[in-house]
Amino acid sequence: MKFKFTPTVKRILYLLAGLAIAILLALVLRPAPLLVTVAAVERDTLAVTVTEEGRTRVQSRYVVAAPVDGRLLRIDLDAGDTIDAGQLVARIDPLPLTSEVQSAQAQLQELEAQRRGVDTQRPKTEALQQAEARIRAAQAAQQQAEARIQQAEAALAQAERDRQRAETLQSEGAISQQAREDAALQATTRARELDVARREAQAAAAEVAAAQDALAILQAEQSDPDYLEDAFTAQIASLEAQLVRLADDAARTDINAPGSGAVLEIMEESARFVAAGTPLMEIGNPDALELVIDVLSTDAVQVEEGDRVWITQWGxxxxxxxxxxxxxxxxxxxxxxxxxxxxxxxxxxxLEGNGVPLGDGYRVESQIVVWQEEDVLQVPVSALLRCDSEQSDAPGWCVFVVEDGQAQQREVAIGQRNPSQAQVLDGLSEDDTVILHPTEQIESGKRVRF
Known part of the structure; x- marks a missing residue:
């Protein structure tokens, strides 16, 4: 018996078939899930570092230089030789300096002899004593002359009185004319004696002045050679200073090691003339190394003394x-x-530890740890992208989280970060799955697979 569908049933069947075809077409034409790379949000130790190249160097490094000008004798040491503090490491020929010292000593003796000879140009003590005795004798003669003047003046006064009395008596006829003339002659003689006495006094005074002038001249001659003595003294002082310098230079022709260690480099190995200050060699302890890292000044402000440094790529x-x-x-x-x-x-x-397998001037990769914390919720930096923040006007950070096979954009708060990981302060939980390197094709609600 042939089964027949009613028109209503046929319509229903056609409707179901069309619906199935539409669903199949929708499934076939639906975009395939986008293939992405994901990572899980996890807790682990996070360190923030400043990474730069560094180089090793010896901590206590000594540059041994020539202390004086001279002919350097050949240095018998080689780079790497071990030396002790105070050990003779180089020598400058001392003969020229020794000769200069001897020449300066001879000049010094000559100047000292010339300075002593200055005293022979001064007046002797006996001459000064004779000049003083002459003054005393002249003063005594002057005093005697002044005494004779007084005697002559007294005698003249008496003779004048006798003359006047004789003139009076002669006029009265009491004495003769001859007696009056004798009295007048006596007065004239006493006047001449007074004049002679005065001249003698003047001569005595002149003798005193001459003797005093002679003493003054001798006393002046006593100090005249002082300038010569001062000149010789200045020359001697200059030569003594030069002699001290030369003696010190001569004593420094033996060059000793300033510290124990090893010869790092020989700059002047062969014998030749060198000037003072010429570097001859470098000495240091290769076991005592330190690391020199030059970083940007903007990074240096984050570094503090005591921070740990990780050294990699050193060989x-x-x-x-x-x-x-x-x-x-x-x-x-x-x-x-x-x-x-x-x-x-x-x-x-x-550097920490002993026996570090590095030498002076080695290149290394160094990471200065400026921040480190354990059990930090962190997300890969490659999952972060800039987005409009809902909490502020400034751009914020977002990630795409995979939920039920779909990408969902979520804003997150970021703390410390290094080139690979960032600290999550808010917005994510442990074991959340985030999309790495999100592209413009990824949007909220987009189906993804990994």
């Missing part, structure tokens, strides 16, 4: 460690490989 597989000991206070300008001027700062770090 071995293990990681070496150091500790920041000094941050130099002054920056310097350096031109980068791209021709950009940069302000950089040297960070000095002390």
């Amino acid at each position: 071995g597989d293990e990681t070496l460690y150091a500790t920041v000991s000094t941050i130099e206070p002054s920056a310097f300008t350096e031109v980068s490989a791209l021709g950009v001027e940069e302000q950089r700062v040297n960070i000095i770090a002390t």
Whole structure:
């Protein structure tokens, strides 16, 4: 018996068939899920570092230089030789300096003899004593002459009185004319004697003045050679200073090591004339190394003394460690490989451990740990992208989280970060799955697969 569908049933069947075809077409034409790379949000230790190249150097480095001008004798040491503090490492021929010292000593003796000879040009003590005795004798003669003047004046006064009395008596006829003339003659004689006495007194006074002048001349001659003595004294002082310098230079022709260690480099090995200050060799202890890392000044402000340093790419597989000991206070300008001027700062770090398999001037890759914390919720930096923040006007950070096979954009708060990982402060939970390197094709609600 042939089964027949009613028109209603046929319509229903046709409707179901069309619906099935439409669903199949929708499934066939639906976009395929986008293939993405994902990573899980997890908790782990996070460290923020400043990564730069560094180089090793000896901590206590001594440059031994020529202390004086002279002929350097050949240095018998080689780079790498071990030396002790105070050991003779180089020598300058001392003969020229010794000859200069002897010549200066001879000149000094000659000047001292000339200075002593200055005293022979001064008046002797006996001459001064004779001049003083002459003054005393002249003064005594002057006093005698003045006494004779007084006697002559008294005698003249008496003779004048006798003359006047004789004239009176003669006029009265009491005496003769001859007696009056004798009295007048006596008065004239006494006047002449007074004149002679006065002349003798003047001569005595002149003798006193002459004797005093002679003494003054001798006394002046006593100090006249002082300028010669001062000149010789100045020359002697200059020569003595020169002699001290020459003697010191002569004593420094033997050059000793300032410290124990090894010879790092020989700059002047062969014998030749060198000037004072010429570097001859470098000495240091190759076992006491430190690390010099020059970083950008903007990175240096994050570094503190005591920060840990990880050393990699030094030629071995293990990681070496150091500790920041000094941050130099002054920056310097350096031109980068791209021709950009940069302000950089040297960070000095002390290597940890003994027997570090490095030498002076080795290149290493160093990472200065400026922040580190354990059990930090973190997300790969490659999952972050800039987006409009809902909490502020400034752009924020977002990630795409995979939920039920679909990408969902979510804003997150980021804390510390390094080149690979970032600290998550808010917006994600542990074990959330985020899309790495999101492209413009990824949107919220987009189906993804991984």
